[in-house]
Amino acid sequence: MVVLDQLVNGLALGALYALIAAGVAVIFGVVGIVNFAHGELYMLGAYLFYLAHVTFGLPYIPGLVVTIAGMAAFGALIQLVVVRRIVHRPWQSQLVATLGLSILFLNFIAVAVGTDPRRAFTSLTRATLSVGSVSLSYQRVALIVVTLVAFAALHQYVRHSRMGKAMRAVSQNREACVTVGVDVQHVAMVTFAIAAALAGLAAALYAPLVTITPTMGQLLIIKAFVVVIIGGFGRLDATVAAALGLGVAESFVIQYVSATYVDVFAFIIMLGVLLARPHGLFDRRVGI
């Protein structure tokens, strides 16, 4: 059944959107910065995964763990070196800083590693699962399942752990947190680490399904922004829901309308949401 096929396609696509958009949302919510370089964090994660899994020959799970850990560390590093210096500057400087990082990462990889497309197969990509008429690789099953599990875990973390509560508090009222003595910079660093780790997870799950090139993050970041806007600017759960919804919607647009205009479709939805409900589809609540 075509509907079922496209639903599965949409969920897989939406899972990818969710992992990237959640990183953008959480950074925006807690640190207040729009991270234009997030697509490149995903790209760097893919190359890191390639290094671990293909060049060094690590099996899949260790490769995945290495990628997530490596990206988390890199995210923290970015916060430490660049973000701390721009966090008190006007949003325009922050914007340009992340744009600059995006250009730097992309072109550095393009020159240092080359633009030849690479592939990082796993044993899961080659094995296909057939349920009725739906045929998909185990890798895609893993993508959907692991993403949902990851978000459930993140949800628990943000709700119940000490750092999670600190993150929520900072996203709701930064000044009050500073007054009370919360180490805001530390919270920001953890946030960046988590966001980068999500991008790394996305890379380890999705890169085996596509080719790895330096520009692979560019088309994604725009979709991530659209999802964040629809979900309401930084709300974690809403962002995930919006991402899955957009993925599924896009698949159905491709099936019943046209593949050419599918990118524009995302923007039209976004513009529609903005015009009707300027604070996003979900209710107006501050903080992640």
Next chain:
Amino acid sequence: MSTALASPRAGRPTHVAVARRGAVMALVAVLIVWPLGAQSDYLAGVAITALVFMILALGLDLVVGRLGVLSFAHPAFFGIGAYTSALLAVHAHASFVVGFLAAIAVPTVVALIVAVPLFRLSLHAFAMGTLGFAQIAWVVSINWEQLTRGLLCLPGVPPVAVHIGPLDWTAVSLTDYYYVALGLATACFFIVRRLGRSRIGRTWTAIRDDDVLAAANGVPVLRYQMLALAVGAGMAGAAGAFFGAYSSLVCPTNLALPYSINLIIILFLGGRGTLIGPVIGAIIFTGLPEYLRVAQTWQLAIYGALIVLASMYLPEGIVTWATDRARALRMRRLARSAPR
């Protein structure tokens, strides 16, 4: 508040004013005369590209610098203007002047129309809204093949030519195009300068600083916002008409996102809200990649690193940083020479 004391011009000694005037005149002379001496098509081409970026940056600055909002829509206006005049010339055999005027009018009208829903949005939503508008314009220019020939581009755009009354002139050499570009850029420069110093400019600043307060004081905020967007769009359209005639073809790549990003970088690192900022920014960021052709492979990575460093250490842009430095220097000199 007395403007005399607050003005940066107060207290500047005469010899500085003289030197400044001399420098400006020298600059103007160089700008007008150098193509005749240098005889280089390549340099003229780069200069023309810089001037076009300058016009776009000056127009975008009205919204980004003076009004304080972020807009990605500018290349869309540039493209709309370029296609308007190109289509009129190729299909309706309109003269360049007619096409040029249409290229100013159409983007202006489009800007006025989209401004109304867009300016209702908050800062980030406005930026994304303009991005959405720009992406839609880009996709349309690629896919509406009957009109634009899509990615095969619209070739055969006739050169810049003015046939009004006794005046009968067609641009032939690259130097001719340079002078046209210089004229356009100068006109835009003076328009922006005039607007900035007028009541309109002050109102824009008021809106940027606190639009709620401005509205409470009776300012029709939306109308001023529309004006900023529309003037910028008109200038972009004019630049588009020129560029189409100069390249003799119009492509959808002119509307692509990288141009938005380049313009934003030009503004934020040149210095937004100032007059010279967009000018210097355009020169540096056109000249820099051409200069870096030497380091062809690492060119763009270096460019990215420079941008990050500049945003970290020169947050207000190069021009503001330079004028701050100059002022600090002057203050120190004055303090030293003051009677004890």
Next chain:
Amino acid sequence: MRSKQWRAGAAGLVAALVAVVGAGCGSGTSGAASKGQPVKIGLNMNYSGPSGYEGQSVYKGAKLAFDEQNAKGGVNGHKLDAVLADNQCDPAVGLNAIRNLIDKNHVSVIIGSNCSSVTLAQMPIIQQNKVPMLAVEDSNTDITRNAGVGGNPWMFRLNLMDEAMATIFAKNVVAKEVKTLAVLAVETDYGQGVVDILKKIPGLKILSVDKYQLGQSDYRSILTRIKSEHPDGLFFVGDYPEGSQVLNQMHELGMSGIKVYTRGNVADPALFKQLDDPTSATGLKEANFWGVGLPDSRYLVKKYEARYHEPLTRPSAMGYFGAKTLIEAISHIKGDVTPTAIRDALEKVNFNLPGLGHVHFDAHHQNWYPLYVNEIQGTKVKLVETVPAKPLPGL
């Protein structure tokens, strides 16, 4: 006060004039190489951006030929000096790139630009400046239409163009094997031209046309839809990075029964690394203006791999062939090697280039040689058919 200002201004003006006129003096030679001097060759490539690997490949191929020749002492004592300019596959950047080559670097001849829209923008400039340019990868028919007797005697093209390839391939191969076709084309000037041609082939029903963004990697939704239309065949226009993805995903979705036709450059030795199952491309047929399976090409495959440690691909081969064509032309020049002399020599070129075929430019400065139909069998690309290509009527 006033007079001081005006005096300062006048002094500035004079200084500026002196500086400018001084800079203008000695603006260099016009790209001519007299006895013993090196010949400067401009490589006008899409070196960066999403299609950057294409420009980089052409560059490498050309460099291989030039370095080889220089090791033999150059051409008639002239060393070959290659100068690179990146056009980023953007016509606006391409204008500055070509002026950089002609004006600043004084090249005598140019190879490029690999992007049809860029070449079309640059053609008036090479005509104005009287510098010949040889296209080796550009596909759009308009380039040939406007070259030679079509108006611009400075433009030459080595590779077969779109219209010829698509028409001959579709009529002689595709239409004989399938009745219905789904089309998936890249959203660039390259993709658009081919779609227009396919629609005009009689006996072939086009069920759908889909465009994808260069750099896109997930085609599953599009392929799912195509699968639901039950076409006999899929015509894919694009290169092997995206092509490999389409093949992988077709395999995953269970679409292996659909015949795949490609326009080039998919059936390339570099394809197999990108496939989940290296044998899953079996049966794919491709029309190409280069025969990778030709026994004649083996020498080039070995040479290229020895130097660059990567397989020879079509763009790199075309870069090599383009350079060899220029070398052949220059070798016939008696006297100074000027742009005009190179142009005249190119018009007279008539020789056999192993791996490509016969090189001879017609009245429209277009080279005609057989169309090669390659088929993937297992993990090898084999040449299965050679279709002679004749100049199309009306051209």
